[in-house]
Amino acid sequence: MNKAIPLVTREGSRIAIVDGLRTPFAKQATAFHGVPAVDLGKMVVSELLAKSGIDSAIIDQLVFGQVVQMPEAPNIAREIVLGTGMSVSTDAYSVSRACATSFQAVANVAESIMAGTISIGIAGGADSSSVLPIGVSKALARTLVDVNKARTLSQRLSLFSKLKLRDLLPVPPAVAEYSTGLRMGDTAEQMAKSHGITRLQQDELAHRSHQLAAKAWEDGLLDGQVMAAHVPPYKDVLQKDNNIRFNSSIEQYAKLRPAFDRKHGTVTAATSTPLTDGAAAVLMMSESRALALGLRPLGYLRSFAFAAIDVWEDMLLGPAYATPLALDRAGLTLQDIDLIDMHEAFAAQTLANIKMFSSQQFAKEKLGREQAIGEIDWNRFNVLGGSLAYGHPFAATGARMITQTLHELRRRGGKLGLTTACAAGGLGAAMILEVAE
Numbered sequence: 001m002n003k004a005i006p007l008v009t010r011e012g013s014r015i016a017i018v019d020g021l022r023t024p025f026a027k028q029a030t031a032f033h034g035v036p037a038v039d040l041g042k043m044v045v046s047e048l049l050a051k052s053g054i055d056s057a058i059i060d061q062l063v064f065g066q067v068v069q070m071p072e073a074p075n076i077a078r079e080i081v082l083g084t085g086m087s088v089s090t091d092a093y094s095v096s097r098a099c100a101t102s103f104q105a106v107a108n109v110a111e112s113i114m115a116g117t118i119s120i121g122i123a124g125g126a127d128s129s130s131v132l133p134i135g136v137s138k139a140l141a142r143t144l145v146d147v148n149k150a151r152t153l154s155q156r157l158s159l160f161s162k163l164k165l166r167d168l169l170p171v172p173p174a175v176a177e178y179s180t181g182l183r184m185g186d187t188a189e190q191m192a193k194s195h196g197i198t199r200l201q202q203d204e205l206a207h208r209s210h211q212l213a214a215k216a217w218e219d220g221l222l223d224g225q226v227m228a229a230h231v232p233p234y235k236d237v238l239q240k241d242n243n244i245r246f247n248s249s250i251e252q253y254a255k256l257r258p259a260f261d262r263k264h265g266t267v268t269a270a271t272s273t274p275l276t277d278g279a280a281a282v283l284m285m286s287e288s289r290a291l292a293l294g295l296r297p298l299g300y301l302r303s304f305a306f307a308a309i310d311v312w313e314d315m316l317l318g319p320a321y322a323t324p325l326a327l328d329r330a331g332l333t334l335q336d337i338d339l340i341d342m343h344e345a346f347a348a349q350t351l352a353n354i355k356m357f358s359s360q361q362f363a364k365e366k367l368g369r370e371q372a373i374g375e376i377d378w379n380r381f382n383v384l385g386g387s388l389a390y391g392h393p394f395a396a397t398g399a400r401m402i403t404q405t406l407h408e409l410r411r412r413g414g415k416l417g418l419t420t421a422c423a424a425g426g427l428g429a430a431m432i433l434e435v436a437e
């Protein structure tokens, strides 16, 4: 094991996560239909500030992300500052790391606190799969630019006349890898096949995720972490995530047809995260600042790590690469961790990562380590369910996982948590969290 790297300010103060909040997560084109990500972000940040009771003028910086970019508001972080009545002098910038975007936002705020350039920040992310930047074909885009430059009407008509009917069709953003063209679901299929993950194993994991998430809601374990959100046309309030199945049987899962490889596949709608709308944010500060303000943090950031692998095969194995790095930096092993929350992009991806955690061969050949990362103890793994049930508004998921894990650690009397996610581009993120004493 390498030497631990303490995450502290120059004065030795730890990086505190003081509070966290999210909107309920809603399936695409349901409760948040028509609400852009920036508005979801504003909702959650306003409510987080109100809940924490601190004066928003003391927030030095807001770092936020959005995976599906809206061209009219490219710096979502700054729009949130300007749209929530925060001080106009609150610095704000946006980050993008695909499905690990809010992990990156948290890492940025942590690094700025450590460097001493800020002492209080908000980090988070929001995404909408219902309000999308629907584009135009490359041919139409090029023609529109040329038409703008044309001097006469006949030049303009001539340019338009070259277009084919199909060039006029709108182009929605793809949930696919830019460099390979593979959909995320295609990679999940590849991982299921390469790692021998069966259809039944995937169905069982998804069913477990829904059962545990449903129970978490029923038992009030998410109280205080999820705000009630007004939904258009602003007569109703959404209180809970609407993707979770409160009554389902494994037989229902078995009936579904594969969603990506329709002939030979095993990945279905139930074993994939649904396209989702939502936002999540955390309030962070140095431990000393939290103490000075009389605040009791939820916990501290003990370490974090990002990793990157190739995109052609096993592209969603990020957790198996990032976790050992984060553990090393915290001076810990997997056995020390009381709770693990691994982002469930797909059941197949989650199960492949779990297999690799315990594989000596993977450790030797891919990580250059003698020992496997460790066996997953199911009593500590995604104990309140995961993204398959809650849904996955891409940029919000990391902040959801961090807040949920810290609350659950506190409730159970645990000390250390691991949150980890895969992300497009072959990226992986892992964060070790520690509850406040």
Ligand SMILES: CC(=O)SCCNC(=O)CCNC(=O)[C@H](O)C(C)(C)COP(=O)(O)OP(=O)(O)OC[C@H]1O[C@@H](n2cnc3c(N)ncnc32)[C@H](O)[C@@H]1OP(=O)(O)O
Pocket (backbone or CB within 6 Å): 099, 175, 184, 185, 206, 210, 245, 248, 252, 253, 256, 259, 268, 269, 270, 271, 272, 273, 274, 275, 316, 344, 345, 346, 392, 422, 423, 424
């Ligand atoms: C790093 C990362 O995170 S990568 C991951 C990034 N995210 C993605 O790639 C998104 C992947 N997901 C998707 O693209 C979409 O959700 C899809 C293509 C898988 C499915 O989309 P849709 O077909 O619109 O899903 P839909 O919600 O309608 O479900 C299809 C059917 O499955 C059923 N179903 C879905 N979940 C369940 C479940 N848990 N239990 C039982 N049935 C279910 C639905 O009821 C529906 O049945 P019906 O046709 O009888 O109405």
